[in-house]
Every structure is written in structure tokens, then in C-alpha cells.
Amino acid sequence: MTEPNANAQRLPKQFVEHARALASGELRAAEPKHASTVVLLRDHGSGMQAYLLRRTRTMAFAAGMYVFPGGSVDPRDETLADEHWAGPPPAAWADLLSADEALTKALVCAAVRETFEESGVLLAGSGPDDVIADTTGDEWEADRAALVDRSLSFAALLDRRGLVLRADLLRPWAHWITPEIEPKRYDTRFFVAALPAGQRTRDVGGEADRVAWVRPSDALGAADRGEMGMLPPTAFTLSEIATYDDVAAVLAAGTDRDIKPVLPKVVVGDDEQARLLLPHDEAYPGQ
DSSP: OOOOOTTSEEEOTHHHHHHHHHHHTSSOOOOOEEEEEEEEEEOOTTSOEEEEEEEOTTOSSSTTOEEOSEEEOOGGGGGOOGGGEESSOHHHHTTTTTSOHHHHHHHHHHHHHHHHHHHSOOOEESSTTOOOOOOOSHHHHHHHHHHHTTSSOHHHHHHHHTOEEEGGGEEEEEEEEOOTTSSSOEEEEEEEEEOOTTOOOOOOOTTEEEEEEEOHHHHHHHHHTTSSOOOHHHHHHHHHHTTSSSHHHHHHHGGGOOOOOBOOEEEEOTTSOEEEEOTTSTTSTTO
């Protein structure tokens, strides 16, 4: 076999037998759940910054890791009425997101809903040219909490408040699928968006125990020093965004992305080391 690159991410020993069981067919991979995540960006005096949350160490997935706001699709995310949608229709993004129109609507809705749930930022307004300026009041917090506990759907929130989801404020960026070796798996579409003028993030607790606005290059440096744990999709996305000077440049780049699903693979080399490989790695299975 072709030996994995020695610089590929090494995994703990317990992954070796798991990887072999998957390769032999003794173990079946879990079905991934559809999910969305949003890289929320803002321009700052020190340079463009991204919003990151550290997941609590009690979480079943990515515990202790720094991530972007996001989460699983709620089946009710498909129920958003056309009159509560502003911007490119789901059909315009379906091919980019490798999804049909119904799933595309749900993915975009989940992206906006999860961003509000996890940061307090709402990409919605009273019309296609308007964005909510402030979501920090007690009534907004009650709505956010109701979304979190699923007693309120996002479609119902927009309908009651007379708002439209501003799909035009998002840009599709990437598509990552959790490796087959993980017991909890997600089929996640990544979006980028600018922090709307007037709005501000707030630490809303729940799944995260720390939040931070940080320059992508600084976050990657902290990850290299072991100060910020990150999964490969987060680090890879930050490394891409770090090549742009400001938010406008990122959003402009997001209008012309060639998005393909990325499925990291775990392989075991002759040295009995399990390594995580990405499609561009020489020893990626099927290359």
C-alpha cells in the first residue's frame, strides 16, 4: 500500500482497530445527519475576525473544540413559506449544496436559525432590504430560548414577527462530511456571512463555555500551539479565509465557489499508526 504522509494528522491508538473493522465490513458507518454552520465575520481595526465558540467538554461531539455557530437541520426548517424568504431561491443553490430544493431550504434555514441560537445574531429583516438592528432585548432572548428547546420553529418565529430570512446575506462556502470512523456523523454545509451593522454577538451559554472574535491567522497559530482545539474542517476553513483582507473579499469569493463534498478518511499504515487523510493527500483511498 502507499504509505500515508508522515505529516498527516495522527490519531490515538484506539482508532486503529475501529478503522480496520470499518474496512473489513465488520462495522458499519453511522448515517450522517444534515447540518449547517456559519462563519460569522467582521472587519476590525486589527484585521478581519471570525466568531468562534468552544463546545463544552460534556458534549457528545467535538467536546472542547472551537467551532463556528451551527447544528443539525430541524425537519421544520423545510416549512418556511416563500413569503418569508428573501434572496437567491433554494433552486439557485441546490447543485452547490449537493441537495434538492427542499433540503437546500432546510440547510439555509438551519444556518440562520443556529446562528441566532448560538450567537444572538439574526440574518433576517422586515423586507429584502432590511436587517434587524438589535436582538438583545428580553423578548428576543425568550424567542431564542424557545428555538433552542424546540418549542418554537424558526418559520413560526419569522411569521409571528413579520420577518423574512435574508438568504442573500449568506454565501455557500464548503461541504464537509464527518469521517466514517466517528460514531456521531454530520453532513455539513458551511456558509460565510458578515455581522450585520448594529447587531452584536453575545455569550448565550448552552453548548459553549467560551466565545471569541479572533483573526483567522491568530486562531490557527493558537491551534498549532495547542491552545485552541479544532477539527480539520474548522482549521481548513480558517486557513482559506485567512488569505483574504476583509469581509467584502470573502463574500465576493463566496459567489464563485466550486463546492464538492469533502470526506476525511482514516487509514492505518504499516507502522500501525492511524492517520486522518483529506482528498488532496497522496495516500487518500481511491487516489
